[in-house]
Amino acid sequence: MLSSPEPKGLIPFTRESFELIKQRIAKKHCEEHEEEDLKANSDLEAGKELPFIYGNLSQGMVSEPLEDVDPYYYKKKNTFIVLNKNRTIFRFNAASILCTLSPFSSIRGTTIKVLVHPFFRLLILISVLIDCIFMSMTNLPKWGPVLENTLLGIYTFEIIVKLFARGVWAGSFSFLGDPWNWLDFSITLFELITRYSPLNFILMLQTARTLRILKIIPLNPGLQSLVGILIRCLKKLTGVIILTLFFLSIFSLIGMGLFMGNLKHKCLRWPQENENETLHNRTGNPYYIRETENFYYLEGERYALLCGNRTDAGQCPEGYVCVKAGINPDRGFTNFDHFGWALFALFRLMTQDYPEALYHQILYASGKIYMIFFVVVSFWFAFYMASLFLGILATAYEEEKQTAVEKTKKIEPKFQQTIKELQEENEAAQTTTTQIEMKKRSPTSTNISLDTLEDATLRYKEELKKSRKKCPFCWYRFAKLFLIWNCSPCWLKLKEFLYRIITDPFTDLFITICIILNICFLALEHYPMSSQINNLLNFGNLVFIGIFAAEMILKIIAMHPYGYFQIGWNIFDSIIVFLGLAELYLANIHGLISFRSFKILRIFKLGKYWPTLENLMLTLSHSWVALRDLVLLLFTFIFFSAVFGMKMFGRSYKECVCHIDKDCQLPRWHMSDFFHSYLNVFRILCGEWVETLWDCMEVAGQSWCISFYMMVILIGNLLILYLFLALVSSFSSYNTATTEKNKEAKNLQLAMERIKTGINYVYLKILCKKQNIPKETMDHVNDVYVKEDISDHTLSELSNTQDFLKDKEKSSSTEKNTMTENENQSLIPSPSVSETVPIASGESDIENLDNKEIQSKSGDEGSKEKIKQSSSSECSTVDIAISEEEEMVCERERPKHLKNDYGRRSSPGQISREYKKGKIWQNIRKTCFKIVENSWFKCFIGLVTLLSTGTLAFEDIYIDQRKTIKILLEYADMIFTYIFILEMLLKWMAYGFKAYFTNGWYKLDFMVVIVFCLSLIGKSREELKPLISIKFLRALRVVSQFESMKEVVRALIKTTLPTLNVFLVCLMIWLIFSIMGVQLFAGKFYECIDPTSGERFPISEVMNQSQCESLLFNESMPWENAKLNFDNVGNGFLSLLQVATFNGWITIMNSAVDSVEVNMQPNFEINIYMYYYFINFIIFGLFLPLSMLIAVIIANFNKYKIKQGGSNIFITIKQRKQYRGLKKLMYEDSQRPVPRPGNKLQGFIFDLVTNPVFNVIIMVHICLQAILLTIQSDEQSPQMETAFFWIDSIFVMLYTIECILKLLSFRCYYFTIGWNIFDFMVVIFSITGLFLPMTVGYYLVPPSLVQLILLSRIIHILRLGKGPKVFHNLMVPFMLSLPALLNISLLLFLVMFVYAIFGMYNFAYVKKEAGINDVSNFETFGSSMLCLFQVTIFAGWDGMLTAIFNSEWSDCDPDKINPGTQVRGDCGNPAVGILYFVSYILISWLIIVNMYIIVVMEFLNIASKKKVKTLSEDDFRKFFQVWKRFDPDRTQYIDSSKLSDFAASLDPPLSMAKPNKGQLIALDLPMAVGDRIHCLDILLAFTKRVMGNDVRMEKVLSEIESGFMLANPFKITYEPITTTLKRKQEAVSATIIQRAYKNYRLRRNDQNTSDIHVIDGDRDVQETKEGVYFDKAKEKSIIQSQI
Secondary structure (H helix, E strand, O other): OOOOOOOOOOOEOOHHHHHHHHHHHHOHHHOOOOOOOOOOOHHHOOOOEOOHHHOOOOHHHEOOEEEOOOHHHHHHHOEEEEEOOOOEEEEEEOOOOEOOOOOOOHHHHHHHHHHHOHHHHHHHHHHHHHHHHHHOOOOOOOOHHHHHHHHHHHHHHHHHHHHHHHOOEOOOOOOOOOHHHHHHHHHHHHHHHHHOOOOOOHHHHHHHHHHHHHHHHHHOHHHHHHHHHHHHHHHHOHHHHHHHHHHHHHHHHHHHHHHOOHHHEEEEEOOOOOOOOOEEOOOOOOOOOOEEOOEOOOOOOOOOOEOOOOOOOOOOOOOEEEEEOOOOOHHHOOOOOEHHHHHHHHHHHHHOOOHHHHHHHHHHHHOHHHHHHHHHHHHHHHHHHHHHHHHHHHHHHHHHHHHHHHHHHHHHHHHHHHHHHHHHHHHHHHHHHHHHHHHHHOOOOOOOOHHHHHHHHHHHHHHHHHHOOOOOHHHHHHHHHHOOOOOOHHHHHHHHHHHHHHOOHHHHHHHHHHHHHHHHHHHOOOOOOOHHHHHHHHHHHHHHHHHHHHHHHHHHHHHHHHHHOOOHHHHHHHHHHHHHHHHHHHOOOOOOHHHHHHHHHHHHHHHHOOHHHHHHHHHHHHHHHHOHHHHHHHHHHHHHHHHHHHHHHHHHHHHOHHHOOOOOOOOOOOOOOHHHHHHHHHHHHOOOOHHHHHHHHHHHOHHHHHHHHHHHHHHHHHHHHHHHHHHHHHHHHHHHOOOOOOHHHHHHHHHHHHHHHHHHHHHHHHHHHHOOOOHHHHHHHHHHHHHHHHHHOOHHHHOOOHHHHHHHHHHHHHHHHHHHHOOOOOOOOOOOOOOOOOOOOOOOOOOOOOOOOOOOOOOOOOOOEEEOOOOOOOOOOOOOEEEHHHHHHHHHHHHHHOOOOHHHHOOHHHHHHHHHHHHHHHHHHHHHHHHHHOHHHHHHHHHHHHHHHHHHHHOOOOHHHOHHHHHHHHHHHHHHHHHHHHHHHHHHHHHOHHHHHOOHHHHHHHHHHHHHHHHHHHHHOOOOHHHHHHHHHHHHHHHHHOHHHHHHHHHHHHHHHHHHHHHHHHHHHHHHHHHHHHHHHOOOOOEEEOOOOOOEOOOOOOOEHHHHHOHHHHOOOOEEOOOOOOOOHHHHHHHHHHHHHOOOHHHHHHHHHHOOOOOEOOOOOOOHHHHHHHHHHHHHHHHHHHHHHHHHHHHHHHHHHHHOOOOOOOOOHHHHHHHHHHHHHHHOOOOOOOOOOOOHHHHHHHHHHOOHHHHHHHHHHHHHHHHHHOOOEOOOOHHHHHHHHHHHHHHHHHHHHHHHHHHHHHHHHHHHOHHHHHHHHHHHHHHHHHHHHHHHOOOOOOOOHHHHHHHHHHHHHHOOOOOOHHHHHHHHHHHHOHHHHHHHHHHHHHHHHHHHHHHHHHHOOOOOOOOOOOOOOOOOHHHHHHHHHHHHOOOOHHHHHHHHOOOOOOOOOOOOEOOOOOOEOOOOOHHHHHHHHHHHHHHHHHHHHHHHHHHHHHHHHHHHHHHOOOOOHHHHHHHHHHHHHHOOOOOOEEEHHHHHHHHHHOOOOOOOOOOOHHHHHHOOOEEEOOOEEEHHHHHHHHHHHHHOOOOOHHHHHHHHHHHHHHHOOOOOOOOOOEEHHHHHHHHHHHHHHHHHHHHHHHHHHHHOOOHHHHHHHHHHHHHHHHHHHHHHHHHHHHHHHHO
C-alpha cells in the first residue's frame, strides 16, 4: 500500500531534518492520532531498489544520507535512507540513543559508505562461500589456519563497520535491531575467545562456526523474506503442533499401559544346559551388545525371538519357554518401558519410518489383536496429522499468494504511468539525437525533407530494438551475410521443395514414429544380451542417428541456418545429432563410455509432438524461476545440517565405531565426512532416520543425536512440504490455462486425420462393390429392414396424421435434450413409476458410471401405457410403452400404412392372437419390474452379496481340515449362484437386454455371475480347478450394491482418467531413469556368496566370477544376482518403484555403489558417487512427477465438484443432508439446557456442578491424572506400585463423587447428555477394575486397566466449548470430511479384501523368509489383511516380494508336503507377485491421495469462506446460539448495557472486539421502552456492517427479515422510541447542561461574596467560562469521534 498519493523526490538529509526529527520525538504523544493511518510501503523496504518514480539518482546523492521517502518510516521510525549506485535502499535510525554517532559524524559517514557499497556485500558473500567450502573439508591444507584467521578478520571488520554505521541500539535499524547481527556477533565473539583461549575448545569452535553458513540468508533478500514467510507459517502451525503433541502423549500413555515390558519377552531354553554361565559374548567384541546364550534366534536374525503369553502372540518352539529377560530390541532403544521411549516409538509410527519392524515386534510380544492400535496410529492418526499440516500450510501459502497478487494490483497502475512517461521521454531524446546525427552526416544537403528524417528515425528505432537483444549488432550483420543462403534460383527452388517436404504432416508423423521406435530400441537393452541383438541395436542406433541428421540437414537447407537456429526445438535436435555422432567415435574409448547415456535425450524430442510434455516442461521452467529462492533455502539447510552433523558427530563415529560394528569398520551411513553426512541428512529427509539414529545414539549419546535429528526432520519437512505445495499450486494453475498446440503437434493430428480419411474412402469403395448384388436379395434385405424398422419404432410413428407428427417432433427434441443432459446418467428406472416398462438408451461403461436415474413420468392418472407390437419378435425385450390414445390412432391408420408389407401377411385373427400374447408378455415384464424395484428385494440381494463375499474369508489353508465348514461353503456357493442367476434373469425381463448391457453396474453384476458359474464348473472337473482361484472377483459385486461406493468409484474415475496423459509423462520419466540404470548397472549386481554365512566374499579373496567358480577345490560357489537389479528395463522399473516407496531402497543403493564391472566381485563403496543417480531420481523422478500428478488430480477434482454444484463429490444425496446436520453439530452444542430443580439442596448442587469453575477443576484433575501416568516405568519399586494404586483409587473416588452430584442435581436429565453417559460408564468400569483383581486374581487383570479407563476422560479436552478453541477449529475440517472419508475407507477396505483373498489363493504356502513370517503371511484372511495393511502404508512390501521371488530349486522346494492339505511346494510366482503388489500400491495410493485432497480442500474451503465478505447459515446459527445466553427467556430483546458484551462474544465476522461502544453507537440501532434492542435490528445492522456495499446485501437483508418473521409469527413487537445514537446525544447534552448549570451556580455564588474579592471573582468567572467552552468543545469532539 502506498503511503502517499504523490511521492516526493529525493531530498538530502540535513541538520534541519535532524532537528525536525528531534522535535517530532519530543511531541510524539500529540501526533499519535494523526499517524495511525500510515502504513509501510512494501516497495520501499530496506534491501529493495528504489522505484524510478522517485526520479533519477544524481552522483552527489550516492552513498549520502537522504530523507526517507516512505512517510511511515520517516514520521514513525525517525529514519533516513542511503542509496548506492544500484539504487538499493539502506535505512538507518537517525536518533542517537546508545553508542550511536550522529548522522553527520565523519566516522559514521565513512562506515555508511563502506556498508552500502556493492563490493562490501560481495566481499562478505565470497567470504561466506569460501568458509562453507572449507568447513565441508575433513582435512584442511597447511595454509588452512591462515585462511581461517583472514576470514575471521573480515567478519570482525564487518561487525565494526555495522556498529559504527548503524549504532549499537537506536531502533529497529540499528545493529542489535537485526537478529541476524546477533547471530554474527555471537559467533564471531565465541570464535575470538576460543581461538585465543588457552583451553581446548576446537570441537566446540568447529561446531559453532557452522552457524555462519546461515549468513547466506541475510545476504540474499529473497531468502530473508522467505524465512519471514515460513516463520509466519510456523505461527499458524502452533495449534497443530500442540494438538500433535497432545495426541502423541495420549497414545504414548496407552502404549505404556498395553506394552510396557512386553518387548523383553524372549524364548529361553528350559531347562538350561549350563546355569552358571548364562551370559555369552556372541561376537568377541567387548563393546558389542551382550545377549544370553540360551535365547532362541531365528536364522540370520541379530536379536532373539520375541514371544508372548497370549494365544495369538508369538509362541516359542519346543524346549523353550517365554520369559521376561534381557534387553529390549534394537539395542534397547525400542520399548514402551517409560514415557520418553513410548513417545519416541509413537513419533516413529507417526512418521512411518520402518514401522513394520515395530509392528512385528509388538504383535509377536503382545498378540495380533493389537493390530487395531497400529491401524489407528499408523494410518488414521498419521493421516490426520499430515492432513492438518498440509491443510494449514496450503491455507498459509494461498494467503501469501493472494497478498502478493493484491499488492501487485495496487502498485502496478500507479507505477505504470510513470514508467510509460519515462519511456516516452527516452524515445523522444533518442529521436532528437538521431536527427542531429543525420544533420552532421550530410552537412551539404541542408534541404532535407521531413520524410527522410522520419524514415531515418524509424530505421534507428529498428536498429535500437535489435541492439537490445542478447547479441551485438555486428553479429546480426554477420548472420545475415553468412547464415542466410539465397544463392541462385535453382537453390531457391530446391529450398522451396525441401520446405514443403519438412512441413508436410506425414514428415512429422514419420519423425514421431522414428522417435518412438528409437525409445523401443533403447528399452530393449538388457543383460545378458546375445551378439545378434547387440548388433541389431547398434544398427538401429546408426539408422536413427542418420534419420535425425538428415532431418537436421534438410531443415537447415530449407530454413537457412539463421532461421533454423531461431527455434529452440531445432537447437535441441542439433545437439542430439552432434552428441550421437560424437558417441560413434568416443564410445569405445575407455572412460568415455558415459557418452552412451546421452542417447536418452532423444526421448525428449517427443515434447515437440506431445503438447502435454511440452506444457509440463514449460511449467517446470516457470516454477523454477518463481521458486528458486525456496529451492536455494532448502539446499542451504541441507548443506548446513550436513556440515553441522559432521562437525558434531564425526569424531564420535571414528572413536566409538566398535560400539556399532563388530569389525570396528565405519558403516555405510555415518557422518565422519561431508559426503556421507550429506547422504545421511538426505536419507532423514526421505523419511528413513531411525536406524541411523540408533547408531548415532550409540556413538555420541542420546540428547545431542535426538536434538539434531528432530531439527532436521521438523525444519526439513516444513521446507519440503512448502515446496511441494508451491509446485502443486503452480502445476494446477497452469493446467487450468488453455495452451495452444504447436505446429508439429497440429501436423501430427492432420496426418492422422488424412490416414483415417483414406481408410474410410477405401472401406466405402469396398462396400460399393459389395452392393452390386441381385434384385431378389435386395428385396429380401428390404423386407428385413422393414421388420427391424417396425420393431424399433412404435406403430404411431408410422402413421401419417399431422397431429402425431407434431407430437413426434416434440418428443424427439425432448429425447435429444434428455440424452444430451443425461448422457452420463444411469439408466436404472425410477421406482416411483410402477406401471411403466422403461426403454433403455445407450451408455458407456466408464463415462456413465456417475449416472443419475432417469425418471419416466406418466401422463393422466387414467391413461394406461401398453406395449407396442413388433414384427421381428413377439417376445422382444426391447419394447416401448405407448398410451391408449396412440394405440387407437395406430389401429385406425394401420391398414393404410401396411397394405403393401405387414398387412398383406397378417390377418385380423393373427393380429388379435399376437396382441393377446404381447399383453401377457407385458404383464410378465411389469411383474418382474415390480420385483426388482422393490426395496425388500434390493435389501435381500445386498445381504446375499455380503454373505457371498464374507464366505471367501473362510477358504484359508485350514479349510481342508474343517470338513463341515467346507461342505457348508460349497452348498452356499451353489445357492448364491442360483440367486444371482435368478436376479439377472428378472432384470433381463424387466429392463430388457439393451438397458441391462448398456449399464456399467449391470455389466459388473453379469461378470460376477459368470465368475460364480466358472467357479462351480472348476469344482466339478479336476482339469478346470484353476478356475476356482477367480472367486475373489465375487467381492466386486459389493460396489454395485451400495450407492456410497458407487459415488466414490464414479468420482475416482472422473478425477483420475483425465490424468492419464500426465501419468504417461511420469512413466516416460521413469523410463528414462530405468534405461539409464540399465546402462549403468546391467550385470553388475552379481556377487559371490559364502553359503555358510550368507555374506559376500571380500574382494581380497574373490575378484571375479571365474575365481568364485574355482574356489574350494573346484567346488563352485554361488555367483548370485541381486533379486532386484537393473538387468533390463522391467527390473529397472521394479527397482525404481521400491526406491520411490522407500522400501528396500537401501539394499538397491548398496548394490549400486558396490558395483565394479560385469563379472567382477563388488567392492565396498567402490562406486560411491552412484548415490547421485538415486538422489536425482528421487528429486526428478519422484518429487516432481508426484507434484504434477496430484496437481492434475486436484484440478479435475475441482472441475467435477463444480459440475456437481459445489458439493462433496464422494458422498451421496442422503449423506449431503447428514453433512449439513454434522455441520450444525460441529458449530453448536446440541444438548438442551437442564432445568434447575426446585429443591434447595438440589438447586445448590446444580449451581455447583454447572459452575464453569467446577468444570475447570474436573479438567485439571483429568490432566493431573494423565501427567502422573508419565512418571511410571517398567520394573518400578513396590512402593511406587502401591502409591499408584492409591492415586488411582483417589481419582476413582473423585469421579464417583462428581457422578453422584450430577445425578442428584440433573435427576433423570443426567442420561440425556451423551458426555454424562460416557462419564458414568468410566466410573462403573473403573470401580470394577479396582475390585476385579481381588476376586479373580491380579494375574488375569492387567494393572494398567483402571489407569487406561480413567485416561479415556482426557477426550473432554476436545469437547465443543470445553477445550481450547484452536483444537475445535482443527477438528472441524476433519469431522466435516468424515462422511466422504468413510465412503473412501469402505472402498479401500473392499480393495484390501479382494487382494487379501487373491493373496490367500496364490501365496498361502510361500516359504517363510524375509517379509513373510508367522505374523505377516497369506495363510489366513486375518494374516493377509495384516500384510495388506503394511503395503497400504508402504511398509515392508519389499520383503514379501522377496519371499515370493523364491521360484527356483535353490530357494524353495516345489515338492514340499504341506500338512493338512493336498497342495505341494512352497515356491512363489514372481510374475503374479509383481503384478499383485504393483497394482495394489497404485490403487491404494490413488485412494489415499484423494483422502488427503478431501481434507485439505475442506481447509481451503473454510479459509476461503472466512475471506469472502459474506455470511453463511453457520454464521447466523452462531449468532442465535450466543443470543440464547444473553436472552435466556427468549423475549427477543436485550438491554442496551449488554450490547457491548454481546458483540464481543460473537464469532467472526459478526464480532466486534472491545472497545466497541463507539462502533455500536454509530450503528444507530432502534431502541424500545426500557432501553431494549430487538434481535432482528441487531442482526440486520451487523450484517450490513460486514457486507458493506456488496450488491447482494439488500437481498440478504430481506431474506433475513422475512425468514425471521416466518419463524416467529406470534411474537409481540414494540415500536422503537429512540436509537442508540440519539440516546448517546441526549446523554452528552444532559452532561453539558448539568456542567453549564453547575458553572452558573458557582458564578452566582461568587457574585454574592464580599466586595473585597470582586476582582478575583471576575477572574474566576472568566476561567469558568473558558472551562465551559473547553468542555463543550471536548464533548463535541468526543461525539464526533465515537460516531
